Amino acid sequence: MSLTETATSVSGAFDSIPIIDIGHASTHEERVALAQQTRDACVNVGFFYIKNHGIPEETIDTALSAMKTYFSFPLETKMKLHHRQGTLHRGYEPLFDSNIDPANRGDLYEAFVIGWDENPWPSEPIEFREALTKYYHAAISVGKFLYRLFALALDLPETYFDDKFKRSPVFRALHYPPQTGPEDDRIVGIGAHSDFECFTILWQEPGIQALQVLNSKNQWINATPIPGTLVINIGDLLSRWTNDMFRSTVHRAINRSGVRRYSMPLFIGVEPHVEVEPFPSCVSPDRPAKYEKINSREYVRKRLRAMYHQGNGTSGGPE
Numbered sequence: 001m002s003l004t005e006t007a008t009s010v011s012g013a014f015d016s017i018p019i020i021d022i023g024h025a026s027t028h029e030e031r032v033a034l035a036q037q038t039r040d041a042c043v044n045v046g047f048f049y050i051k052n053h054g055i056p057e058e059t060i061d062t063a064l065s066a067m068k069t070y071f072s073f074p075l076e077t078k079m080k081l082h083h084r085q086g087t088l089h090r091g092y093e094p095l096f097d098s099n100i101d102p103a104n105r106g107d108l109y110e111a112f113v114i115g116w117d118e119n120p121w122p123s124e125p126i127e128f129r130e131a132l133t134k135y136y137h138a139a140i141s142v143g144k145f146l147y148r149l150f151a152l153a154l155d156l157p158e159t160y161f162d163d164k165f166k167r168s169p170v171f172r173a174l175h176y177p178p179q180t181g182p183e184d185d186r187i188v189g190i191g192a193h194s195d196f197e198c199f200t201i202l203w204q205e206p207g208i209q210a211l212q213v214l215n216s217k218n219q220w221i222n223a224t225p226i227p228g229t230l231v232i233n234i235g236d237l238l239s240r241w242t243n244d245m246f247r248s249t250v251h252r253a254i255n256r257s258g259v260r261r262y263s264m265p266l267f268i269g270v271e272p273h274v275e276v277e278p279f280p281s282c283v284s285p286d287r288p289a290k291y292e293k294i295n296s297r298e299y300v301r302k303r304l305r306a307m308y309h310q311g312n313g314t315s316g317g318p319e
């Protein structure tokens, strides 16, 4: 089936999130088979789990324990590296700083954000920088592999994205305190949104249900943490690039577990100069191009500006 035919064959709303085992991918045939599964997941759901992703457990555990220690520090210590001090929005984001869903009253998470370079690092805990940097690069390697599967799934040369995303990945260490008290749907961990960039690689803490994904019947489907997996989801930029063939699916996180929850999303986009317009494989007489060509930097900046200006802080957003 061609890509456009696959998209036309979507039937009904998804009620579960597929799992793709990427453990065997050394031959071209194996990667083509994985690309087919990836294509189906991106067209039908926009979310999938990957297992056998290759990031050592120790790399994850070390990053997790460093971020737990960091978030336990007093607010005034963390505020010294407030992300609004710089235009790149790296550093610390306090609770309620953003409000990604304008219908809500603020997102109940705190974050520490890093990018490829120019990161402000806290002096404590001393292992923080190394632990997060190690996870960041390990997850980028998974991202590079996934970009190859996406390329095959889109009938592009396998290495199409290899030289287009190098400095783009942004990592957010997230801490969601437990929500107790009366339920107010306008206060959630992170409000309903779709991600901005091409795709996201999310590690979420096992045993704590929080992430939910919206299907076309407006039902929230739980993205239950599955030990040993990462959650992958398509973002708006790749959705545009694929002429909406790949779905950028709305999701949110609510932590009513009674205990603290930690997660680690890595957002992968493209280099600022890359121009994005629907791929030829995603356009057909039945599916004409829906989007104009855009510059990726301008697009992402616009989205970030909207997100940060809907929160509590309104100064010093990215220009």
Ligand SMILES: O=C(O)CCC(=O)C(=O)O
Pocket (backbone or CB within 6 Å): 172, 174, 190, 195, 202, 204, 210, 211, 251, 252, 253, 263, 264, 265
């Ligand atoms: O923490 C999660 O499970 C989801 C985070 C998320 O959707 C985001 O940061 O964009």
Ligand SMILES: [Fe+2]
Pocket (backbone or CB within 6 Å): 193, 194, 195, 251
């Ligand atoms: Fe998200």
